[in-house]
Amino acid sequence: MNSLRIFFVGGLTSYRALFNWLTPWILVPTFLLTPLFQIFLFVYIGRTAGVSDDRFFLIGNAVVNAAVPCLFAMGNTIGGERNFGTLPLLIASPARRVPLFLGRALPVILNGFLVAVFALLVGALVLRVDIPPATWGGIAVAIAVCSVSCTGLGLLGAAIALRVRETAVLSNIALGILIVFAGVNVPVDAMPGWMQAVSGWLPMTHGIEAIHALASGRSVGSVGGALLTEVGLGACYALLGLAVLRWLEWESRVRATLDTA
Amino acid sequence: MRSVRLVAVAWSLQLKMRSRSAFDGLLSLLWPAFFATTIFMMFRQGGASGPALLSAAVGSSAMGIWSAVSTTAAFALQMERRQGTLELFVLAPQPFALLLVPLTLSMATIGAYSMVATLLWGRFAFGIHISIADPLGFVVAVVVTVFAIGMLGMLIAISSIRYRSAWALGSAIEMPVWLICGFLVAIDDLPAWVRPLSAVLAPTWGVSAMRAAAAGHSPWADLGRCVLAAAAYGAIATVVSRWMVRSARAHATLALS
Numbered sequence: 042m043n044s045l046r047i048f049f050v051g052g053l054t055s056y057r058a059l060f061n062w063l064t065p066w067i068l069v070p071t072f073l074l075t076p077l078f079q080i081f082l083f084v085y086i087g088r089t090a091g092v093s094d095d096r097f098f099l100i101g102n103a104v105v106n107a108a109v110p111c112l113f114a115m116g117n118t119i120g121g122e123r124n125f126g127t128l129p130l131l132i133a134s135p136a137r138r139v140p141l142f143l144g145r146a147l148p149v150i151l152n153g154f155l156v157a158v159f160a161l162l163v164g165a166l167v168l169r170v171d172i173p174p175a176t177w178g179g180i181a182v183a184i185a186v187c188s189v190s191c192t193g194l195g196l197l198g199a200a201i202a203l204r205v206r207e208t209a210v211l212s213n214i215a216l217g218i219l220i221v222f223a224g225v226n227v228p229v230d231a232m233p234g235w236m237q238a239v240s241g242w243l244p245m246t247h248g249i250e251a252i253h254a255l256a257s258g259r260s261v262g263s264v265g266g267a268l269l270t271e272v273g274l275g276a277c278y279a280l281l282g283l284a285v286l287r288w289l290e291w292e293s294r295v296r297a298t299l300d301t302a
Numbered sequence: 303m304r305s306v307r308l309v310a311v312a313w314s315l316q317l318k319m320r321s322r323s324a325f326d327g328l329l330s331l332l333w334p335a336f337f338a339t340t341i342f343m344m345f346r347q348g349g350a351s352g353p354a355l356l357s358a359a360v361g362s363s364a365m366g367i368w369s370a371v372s373t374t375a376a377f378a379l380q381m382e383r384r385q386g387t388l389e390l391f392v393l394a395p396q397p398f399a400l401l402l403v404p405l406t407l408s409m410a411t412i413g414a415y416s417m418v419a420t421l422l423w424g425r426f427a428f429g430i431h432i433s434i435a436d437p438l439g440f441v442v443a444v445v446v447t448v449f450a451i452g453m454l455g456m457l458i459a460i461s462s463i464r465y466r467s468a469w470a471l472g473s474a475i476e477m478p479v480w481l482i483c484g485f486l487v488a489i490d491d492l493p494a495w496v497r498p499l500s501a502v503l504a505p506t507w508g509v510s511a512m513r514a515a516a517a518g519h520s521p522w523a524d525l526g527r528c529v530l531a532a533a534a535y536g537a538i539a540t541v542v543s544r545w546m547v548r549s550a551r552a553h554a555t556l557a558l559s
Contacts, residue, residue, distance in 0.1 A: 066467040070474035078477040085487040086341060090348035090358075207325045214329065217336030227343045 044140040051136070052144030059121035060114040060149075072152075076106035076160035077167070083226050084168060093228075096170045100252050101225035103160035104184060105245060107153035108191045108219055112212040114149040115195025118142065120208030129299055132290055139283065142199065146192045146279075153188035154181075172256050179261040180252055186268050187248035190275025191219075194244050196282030203289040203299075224249050244278065247271040305400060312404035313411070320408055331416050334366035338420045341486060342428045352431075353517060359424040359432060360516050361485040364509050366416030367451050368479055371409045375455030376472025378405055379463045389556060398543040399460065399536065406455035410448045417444065435518030439511075443521050447508030450532035454504055457535045460543045463550075485509055504531035 062068060083098040122128040131141075158181065165172050172180070198215060202208045219225065222236060223245040229237055240246045248271045251264035261268075293299040321327060338359075345358045379402075382388040391401050424430040434440045458475075462468035481487060482496050483505040489497055500506045507528035511521035550556040 062470075064467065066465065067470040070470045074474045075477065078474065078481070082477045082481045085481060085491065086344060089487050089491065090341075090344045090350060092344055092348040205325075207323075210325050210329045214332060217333060221336050221339050221343075226340050227347060231347050232343070 044137055047136050048140040048144035048147070051141060052147050055118065055145050056114065056148040059117045059125075060110075062110075062114075071109070072106075072156045073159060075109075076103060076156060077164060079106065080160060080164040080168075087226070095168050096172070096256065097228075097253070098226060099161065099164045099168060099170050100256060101223075101249055103164055104157050104187055104249050104252060105216075105219055105223065105225045106160050107157035107184060107188045108194075108216055108245065110149050110152040110156060111188060111191040111195045112198055112215050113195075113209065114152065115146065115192060115199045116202050116208035116212045118145050118199040119202035120206075123202075123206075123300060126300075132293070132299060138287065138290075142196060142283065142286065143279075146196060149195065150185070150188045150192050153191060154185050157184045157188070173258065176255050176258065179255040179264075182261060183248050183252045183255060183264070183268060183271075186251075186271050186275075187245055190244035190248065190271045190278070193275035193278030193282065196279050197285060198282075200282045200286035200289055203286065203293055219243060219245050222246070242274065244271065244274050247274070305396070308396060308400065309404050309407070312401070313407050316404050316408035317411055320412055327412075330366070330370050330412050331419050334362070334369050334416045334420055335423055337365060338362035338423060339427075342424060342430070346428065355430050356432065356516060357513055358486060359421060359430045360513050361509060362424070363417040363420035364447065364505070364512060365480050365485055366420055367410055367413030367448055368483075368485075368505060369476060370413030370416065371406060371451050371455035372458070372476040372479065373469050373472035374409045375406045375459045376462045376465075376475075377469040378402070378409075378455075378459045380466065380468055383557060392547055392551070392556060397540060398547050399456065399539040402456045402459055402539070402543075403452065403536075406459060407449065407452035409455060410452040413451070414444065414448050434516050436515040436521070439515035439521045443508065443511035443515050443525060446525050446528050446532075447505065447512060450504035450508050450528050450535075453532040453535040453539075457539045457542075460539050460546060463546050464555075479503065479505060482506075483509060502531065504528050504535065507531065 057063070062071060080099055080102045083102050084095050087093055087095070087098045119128065122131050134141075161172075161180070161184070164170070194215060195212075198208070198211055201211060205211055222232075222240040223243050224232075224240060225245075229240050229246060229250065232240065247267040251267040251271070254264050254267075255261065341358060341362050342355075345355055350358065379388060382391060392398060394401055421432055425432050458472065462471060465471060479485075482489075482492060482500045483503050484500060485505070489500050489506065492500070507524045511524035511528060514524060515521040
């Protein structure tokens with residue numbers, strides 16, 4: 042029962058306290074305007090470069106914006122606690138680490154999902170991109186899967202934040218890697234072989250591929266494999282994140298570097 | 303002469319301060335490089351070559367200058383406030399706007415590093431042949447664009463002095479400026495209502511001059527417009543800063559925004 046309380050109540054409380062992006066002054070430009078601007082930028086560049094159609098860039102850039110809360114909020118799980126001076130209290134607490142950190146991931150997943158859905162919906166309306174209404178249910182499921190898997194990567198970022206002070210810089214680099222490698226603006230099969238190999242191990246790649254297939258009318262069942270791979274990758278990153286967190290927490294205690302990273 | 307010395311010395315000090323964090327420096331190179339890489343791949347996928355690819359390389363490289371200024375400039379005064387140095391800025395016996403010029407100019411200078419890095423990245427990773435037909439005109443265009451973007455950054459910094467979360471605003475305007483200033487997309491391809499906005503933004507003329515110099519056309523008319531726009535930003539910033547500072551002093555809100 043205590044673990045459930047930590048998972049749900051602790052997760053929500055820490056999200057509200059640490060991730061102070063919920064003020065309209067930050068929420069509107071960051072979660073509503075920036076994803077749309079990114080979509081418009083790449084749609085126009087795509088037209089200039091003479092590649093793909095608007096729908097390709099709309100989907101890739103809308104979905105990758107789910108990564109913004111997933112990476113940055115999870116990074117703040119450690120970085121924000123350090124800034125507020127509460128990291129030692131968190132680490133000293135006897136709470137079990139799995140519900141403690143996974144609980145913090147739950148509101149972030151919802152946030153990422155809503156950002157991507159908003160960007161996709163408004164982007165489609167403004168650009169007059171036709172995405173059949175019947176496909177929206179499957180697309181919503183795929184976006185949720187992308188948010189989950191990307192939060193796994195965010196958890197790994199949170200763990201590294203025990204060693205690295207600039208969590209925002211770290212999250213920006215992770216986001217940049219996703220923009221280049223995850224098939225957001227260039228189809229994975231148009232990339233060089235080594236990039237294709239990297240992209241296969243990143244969150245978002247399989248999810249975005251699945252959403253392209255769904256938007257072109259294929260069924261959820263036909264992209265089940267890609268979505269399962271996406272979930273599997275997210276779980277791997279989350280497990281790795283929890284393991285690294287455990288190791289770096291132990292090392293920080295031994296070296297007394299919790300607040301000086 | 304005193305003003306020039308002030309700008310030069312403060313620019314040098316600000317540049318040193320901004321160069322201290324290796325992590326931040328890495329990001330200022332990597333962030334535009336991520337976008338440039340994607341854009342090079344898109345143009346290559348579209349079969350672009352020769353002048354089209356060079357034009358994309360020049361535009362992509364200039365993106366880094368704006369990236370280095372947009373978010374940082376919007377947040378600059380909030381940062382001074384946090385460090386407790388905003389009051390010293392206001393108390394200094396020089397116009398407030400003038401004191402901000404070296405601050406945002408140093409940011410744009412950092413962006414110029416990323417411009418060089420992006421051009422080299424395009425040359426060696428993507429084999430883009432960087433042939434600049436008018437090297438002198440190109441260098442002048444880069445210097446003027448850096449200056450003009452620095453001035454635009456100063457105007458943003460002053461305008462956002464009362465906005466606590468100004469970084470979010472700065473971050474949100476990064477991509478629109480890339481788009482509407484024609485860094486990669488011809489302004490004629492944008493909706494007609496955007497074009498007047500493009501015309502009043504100095505980066506539009508700076509990037510156009512860089513592209514003209516690279517292609518062997520005359521960049522000077524565009525450079526003239528770029529300098530004119532930068533001077534207008536300076537004049538507006540001076541008026542706005544006087545009003546803002548007077549208001550903050552009268553209401554004792556300098557540290558409370």
